[in-house]
Amino acid sequence: xxxxxxxxxxxxxxxxxxxxxxxxxxxxxxxxxxxxxxxxxxxxxxxxxxxxxxxxxxxxxxxxxxxxxxxxxxxxxxxxxxxxxxxxxxxxxxxxxxxxxxxxxxxxxxxxxxxxxxxxxxxxxxxxxxxxxxxxxxxxxxxxxxxxxxxxxxxxxxxxxxxxxxxxxxxxxxxxxxxxxxxxxxxxxxxxxxxxxxxxxxxxxxxxxxxxxxxxxxx
Amino acid sequence: xxxxxxxxxxxxxxxxxxxxxxxxxxxxxxxxxxxxxxxxxxxxxxxxxxxxxxxxxxxxxxxxxxxxxxxxxxxxxxxxxxxxxxxxxxxxxxxxxxxxxxxxxxxxxxxxxxxxxxxxxxxxxxxxxxxxxxxxxxxxxxxxxxxxxxxxxxxxxxxxxxxxxxxxxxxxxxxxxxxxxxxxxxxxxxxxxxxxxxxxxxxxxxxxxxxxxxxxxxx
DNA sequence: AATGGAAGTGGACTTGAGTCCGTTTTTCTG
DNA sequence: CAGAAAAACGGACTCAAGTCCACTTCCATT
Numbered sequence: 001x002x003x004x005x006x007x008x009x010x011x012x013x014x015x016x017x018x019x020x021x022x023x024x025x026x027x028x029x030x031x032x033x034x035x036x037x038x039x040x041x042x043x044x045x046x047x048x049x050x051x052x053x054x055x056x057x058x059x060x061x062x063x064x065x066x067x068x069x070x071x072x073x074x075x076x077x078x079x080x081x082x083x084x085x086x087x088x089x090x091x092x093x094x095x096x097x098x099x100x101x102x103x104x105x106x107x108x109x110x111x112x113x114x115x116x117x118x119x120x121x122x123x124x125x126x127x128x129x130x131x132x133x134x135x136x137x138x139x140x141x142x143x144x145x146x147x148x149x150x151x152x153x154x155x156x157x158x159x160x161x162x163x164x165x166x167x168x169x170x171x172x173x174x175x176x177x178x179x180x181x182x183x184x185x186x187x188x189x190x191x192x193x194x195x196x197x198x199x200x201x202x203x204x205x206x207x208x209x210x211x212x213x214x215x216x217x218x219x
Numbered sequence: 220x221x222x223x224x225x226x227x228x229x230x231x232x233x234x235x236x237x238x239x240x241x242x243x244x245x246x247x248x249x250x251x252x253x254x255x256x257x258x259x260x261x262x263x264x265x266x267x268x269x270x271x272x273x274x275x276x277x278x279x280x281x282x283x284x285x286x287x288x289x290x291x292x293x294x295x296x297x298x299x300x301x302x303x304x305x306x307x308x309x310x311x312x313x314x315x316x317x318x319x320x321x322x323x324x325x326x327x328x329x330x331x332x333x334x335x336x337x338x339x340x341x342x343x344x345x346x347x348x349x350x351x352x353x354x355x356x357x358x359x360x361x362x363x364x365x366x367x368x369x370x371x372x373x374x375x376x377x378x379x380x381x382x383x384x385x386x387x388x389x390x391x392x393x394x395x396x397x398x399x400x401x402x403x404x405x406x407x408x409x410x411x412x413x414x415x416x417x418x419x420x421x422x423x424x425x426x427x428x429x430x431x432x433x434x435x436x437x438x
Numbered sequence: 439a440a441t442g443g444a445a446g447t448g449g450a451c452t453t454g455a456g457t458c459c460g461t462t463t464t465t466c467t468g
Numbered sequence: 469c470a471g472a473a474a475a476a477c478g479g480a481c482t483c484a485a486g487t488c489c490a491c492t493t494c495c496a497t498t
Contacts, residue, residue: 136406
């Protein structure tokens with residue numbers, strides 16, 4: 001378990017930064033070396049065609065060394081996305097703050113959020129596939145991204161209820177999970193590659209589901 | 220690829236039945252033996268704690284023999300669910316036929332369908348997890364169940380459009396995928412085990428999403 | 439009933455993930 | 469700066485999935 005991630009004020013302390021904390025400097029160098037090597041090999045041959053032994057060999061490092069830094073391949077992949085994930089979070093948090101200031105409603109913010117997320121996933125589908133391989137029951141660390149997404153989504157849904165955009169009895173927890181389920185990397189990949197859906201279509205479809213939740217009939 | 224499944228009139232020709240077709244009778248006996256052994260071991264130790272070598276040993280059969288009948292562990296698991304899946308399909312098809320006769324609307328039928336599906340998945344979560352392990356991009360055969368679900372769901376959505384329950388511009392293909400995504404075995408397991416959602420809650424949540432699609436604002 | 443080839447079989451082998459542990463390097467302390 | 473404890477290292481090892489192929493069995497044909 002290499003990433004001692006912490007959730008701080010709804011913001012994610014990502015693994016990359018954990019590197020600095022009390023890590024021997026030869027180890028830190030190796031971590032960087034491993035990440036750089038993995039990134040190179042992944043780019044060259046695709047994530048699924050590169051194995052840990054190859055990374056170790058190319059980085060001139062023992063396999064044990066990799067596993068000391070990274071719990072498994074998924075964790076390594078997660079670490080490779082760390083900075084970009086942090087960026088995404090910061091950008092979105094900032095954007096949402098701004099929207100709130102401009103009185104954009106929570107549900108509209110959710111639309112924006114999901115739309116941006118679709119594009120983020122597109123950019124990182126291969127790595128995400130590996131990260132999410134073990135499903136949602138795996139190591140806690142690997143689920144941190146999911147938890148953040150869930151927190152953000154359910155947060156916006158709750159705000160929407162407060163503002164009266166959504167019915168108060170809505171099962172926020174469930175709905176957030178369900179919406180995000182359709183953005184799991186393997187489903188997403190299937191929709192892109194087999195169904196041939198465009199990003200716009202996926203985003204629009206997802207937002208249709210959100211739109212449907214709007215307060216109208218209390219049933 | 221052991222299951223030469225065929226889709227016939229929206230109904231599924233399942234792998235078990237393919238067994239009879241042109242299979243040498245010693246082979247057929249072994250297939251049954253392997254399935255019975257696997258079922259026993261899975262029940263005893265859980266699907267994830269049983270490996271192919273154990274099944275082979277317990278069945279007094281070579282590992283190669285298992286792999287001649289079943290493409291992989293997922294395929295073997297799928298075969299174990301065959302009859303129950305066929306039953307589920309037949310029951311649902313029949314029930315939907317009846318409902319149509321009684322003028323139950325397509326959207327109400329979809330509710331029933333999804334509700335029943337939730338209970339079906341609960342009953343087969345461990346096997347389904349294994350079947351869906353490879354994601355949606357794996358072997359065609361393993362996706363047959365998904366395709367049937369998608370076909371049924373999108374079919375009902377289309378009918379709902381025809382009847383005026385849903386807006387005609389609804390992206391039926393996408394919505395069907397998205398709804399089913401939240402019932403993928405690993406998501407489902409997570410919701411049950413980590414979130415602690417009840418079956419009723421999952422079913423209700425899902426139907427909330429469907430309800431939201433109802434024709435009201437054409438936006 | 440013999441026979442030849444298709445179908446089936448068993449288990450050694452390959453591959454990749456992840457673990458283990460004896461050895462080496464760093465860093466802290468005096 | 470010496471010495472020792474802690475941390476890191478490397479690669480052999482384990483474990484499970486899935487492949488391969490030399491050998492055996494079945495059965496359709498004669």
